[in-house]
Amino acid sequence: MSKISKIPHRLYLTEDQMPKQWYNLRADMKDMHDPLINPATMQPVKVEDLYPIFCEKLAQQELDAKTQYIDIPEEVLEMYKIYRPSPLIRAYNLEKALQTPAKIYYKFEGNNTSGSHKLNSAIAQAYYAKEQGLEGLTTETGAGQWGTALSEACAYFGISLTVYMVKVSVEQKPYRKAIMETFGSTVIASPSNTTNVGRAILKDDPSSGGSLGCAISEAIEKATTTPNHRYVLGSVLNQVVLHQSIIGLETKIAMDILGEYPDIVIGCAGGGSNLAGLIAPYMQDKLTGKANPRIIAVEPASCPTLTRGKYAYDFCDVGRITPMAKMYTLGSDFKPSPNHAGGLRYHGMSPILSKLYHDGFMEAVSVEQTKVFEAATLFAKVETILPAPESAHAIRAAIDEALKCKESGEVKTIVFGLTGTGYFDMSAYTSYIEGTMTDYVPTDEDLQRSFSTLPKVPEVL
Ligand SMILES: *Cc1c(COP(=O)(O)O)cnc(C)c1O
Numbered sequence: 252m253s254k255i256s257k258i259p260h261r262l263y264l265t266e267d268q269m270p271k272q273w274y275n276l277r278a279d280m281k282d283m284h285d286p287l288i289n290p291a292t293m294q295p296v297k298v299e300d301l302y303p304i305f306c307e308k309l310a311q312q313e314l315d316a317k318t319q320y321i322d323i324p325e326e327v328l329e330m331y332k333i334y335r336p337s338p339l340i341r342a343y344n345l346e347k348a349l350q351t352p353a354k355i356y357y358k359f360e361g362n363n364t365s366g367s368h369k370l371n372s373a374i375a376q377a378y379y380a381k382e383q384g385l386e387g388l389t390t391e392t393g394a395g396q397w398g399t400a401l402s403e404a405c406a407y408f409g410i411s412l413t414v415y416m417v418k419v420s421v422e423q424k425p426y427r428k429a430i431m432e433t434f435g436s437t438v439i440a441s442p443s444n445t446t447n448v449g450r451a452i453l454k455d456d457p458s459s460g461g462s463l464g465c466a467i468s469e470a471i472e473k474a475t476t477t478p479n480h481r482y483v484l485g486s487v488l489n490q491v492v493l494h495q496s497i498i499g500l501e502t503k504i505a506m507d508i509l510g511e512y513p514d515i516v517i518g519c520a521g522g523g524s525n526l527a528g529l530i531a532p533y534m535q536d537k538l539t540g541k542a543n544p545r546i547i548a549v550e551p552a553s554c555p556t557l558t559r560g561k562y563a564y565d566f567c568d569v570g571r572i573t574p575m576a577k578m579y580t581l582g583s584d585f586k587p588s589p590n591h592a593g594g595l596r597y598h599g600m601s602p603i604l605s606k607l608y609h610d611g612f613m614e615a616v617s618v619e620q621t622k623v624f625e626a627a628t629l630f631a632k633v634e635t636i637l638p639a640p641e642s643a644h645a646i647r648a649a650i651d652e653a654l655k656c657k658e659s660g661e662v663k664t665i666v667f668g669l670t671g672t673g674y675f676d677m678s679a680y681t682s683y684i685e686g687t688m689t690d691y692v693p694t695d696e697d698l699q700r701s702f703s704t705l706p707k708v709p710e711v712l
Contacts, residue, residue, distance in 0.1 A: 260343060262505045264336040270500040271323055273493050276531050276603060278319035279538045284606035285577035287313075288564060288708060296574050303475055304482050305490075308379040312490040321493065323375075324382075330374045330407055331497070334363040339505040340669075344633040346653070353656035354511070355649055357669040358502045358529060359636065364430065365400035367639065367671030368525045369485050372494035373397070376483045377404035387411035389474040390483050391441065391466030393420055394594060395427030396639075396671060397485035402434035415441040415469045418461035424675050441466040448472055448570060463597070464569020464583065471572055486522030487567060487576075487601050495528025502666060503532040513544050515652055517667040519644035520548040520557065520615070521594065523601030529668040530613070537612055546613035547652075548604065549644040551623070553591040553691045556581055556600045557608055557615035559698060564708040565599055575706060578605040582701030588691040592679035593620040594641035598701075618647045619690040624683035626650050627673070639671040640679055 277283065286295035301310035312321070323331070342355040360368035380388055388410060392398030398414040405412040414431055418440040421428055428438045441461045442449040448468040452459055459465075467484075474482035485491060506512065516533050518526030526548055536542040548557055557579050565580040567573040578599045585598040600608075607613055620640075627643035629650070630636070638646060649667040656663050673680065682688040 258341050258509055261338045261340050262509065263338050264501060264505055266332055266336070268504055269328070269331070269336050270497060270504070271328065272320040273323055274320055274496040274500055274531050274535070275315065275318055275493055276496070276527065276534055277316040277489070279535050280606070281538070282606070282610060283316055284602040287574040287576055290566070290571070290575055290706070293709060300574075304471060306376070306379045306383050306385065306481050308382065309376060309490050312493055313488060324378055327374050327378050330404070331371075334370070335497070336501050337362055337498070339502055342634055345630060348629065348633045349650060349653050349657065351653040351657040352660060352662045353653040354662065354664045355653055356506070356511070356664070356666045358498055358666065359669045360498060360525070361636070361639070361669065361672040363403070365396055365403055366674065367396040367400065368495060368498060368528070369397045369400035370403060371497050371528070372485060372491045372524065373400040373404040374407070375494045377401065377408045377410055380410055380481060380483070381408040385410065385481055386479040387413065387477070388481055388483050389413045389415070389470040390485070391415045391463060391470045393417050393463045393466070395420060395424055395431070395675065398431050398436070398438070399427060400485070401483065402431040402436040405436065406434040412436040413470070413473060414438045415443070415466040415473070417441055417463055417466050418459070423678070427675055441469050443469060445469070446472040462569060462586065467568040468570025468572060486524040486597065487599060489603060491524045492527040492601055492603055495524045496531040498525065498528040498668065499531040499533065502529060506666070511664055512542065513666040514663040515545045515547060515665045517547045517549060517645050517648045517652070517665065519595060519641050519668070519670060520550050520600065520604070521641060522597045522599065523604040525668050525670045527601055527604050534607065534612065547648055548608065548613060548615040549648040550615060550617050551587070551591065551593050551595050551644065552617040552619045553693065554581065554585070554587040554596050554598070555617045555693070556598065558617045560600070561702055561705065562605060562609050563705050565705055567599060575708065576602045578602045579608065580705070581698060582704050584704045585701040590689050590691050591620060592640065592676070592682065592688065593623050593644070594639065595644060616648055618644055619692070621683065621688055621690055623647050624680065624688065628683070636669065637673050638669060639673040640676050642668070642670040645669070
């Protein structure tokens, strides 16, 4: 039953209605995901193992599967209020364009300079670093959203930040680098001569354009060899999933006010952080038997982690220095084709989401990038927001579900996550518009090749 007769286009919660705690989905999972493994000992990671790499509070959050709700620190809430609560928008114009009886809502996370949801975790991570008295952080960035988000957060809390940015991205997206530098960050094109890993790669191949895995390895080396510095990561980790729960909690409050409950919740999945955050309270309802909405992860056909990956222990980085996680993975050596412009190119998936998918609590679909950009341009025309290519994966799946409703006449309520804006992805839009964009789908042989590099982990630990 709708509490108001005409649902507004945009619903903004008030600051008072904003959640004051993050929700830890693991507390409601009856079957827990497998533990992180320390590759040096082949034993489950202990919290002390993580202290040299991560801030202490964040290391504790990483391994905390019990505490159901965790207070959001006051200082973090203060910065959240600069751009949150984010709007929940009824896609009336998209519904009209599709002539669907479905009701489509989206939660828009692009209302900040970084242009994505990544700021939600960046703020928390920078805050805990400050609280611990650290001087600086290091991280990597590929396309640049994470580096930008963390630069914003570190500038706000007065912490220095060094960003290792994949060299080809520095060349393709010089303005992303400029934004990070505007916030005071040091941006280093990776591979670089500032680390042993970087020097070794350059010695082998002086013209290397770099990769995300290489940038991660450089950032970790820099953090662990510089006094009072730590490393931070913007996706995949349990702590990031925790911070991103703010997206779903706000969505649920807003939907409750509207008297709505989704039949289908949809999100794009790279490392899984926005999806896990968006679905958190709805997954809670599923896990506790209160409701049973469909939950759909959408990934690129060129990097099909959930739909064609293996559920196995793997490293989170190409340099093989991070702990190993049991997750859906294509193998840490997997690289999607260079023709792939649509983001979401990570080889693994959040261990929490991997477990939930494995146990049948959610579905996954993969989509080809020309279909994704078709959805993105339709959405931009009718809803007036230029979506990030990553977000457009969720748009694609939402449109497909809405079109099924058109056929069947069912009035389903669909919610999807619009994770960000695509202003730095215009070369991808151009190649779509000019018709030069191609679709790439790896063959089974391609996948077998990268599966063969999966680490061997004893069955019983
Ligand atoms: C990074 C990013 C994603 C993918 O990351 P997840 O951890 O899977 O959420 C999706 N959309 C945008 C706009 C991003 O910047």
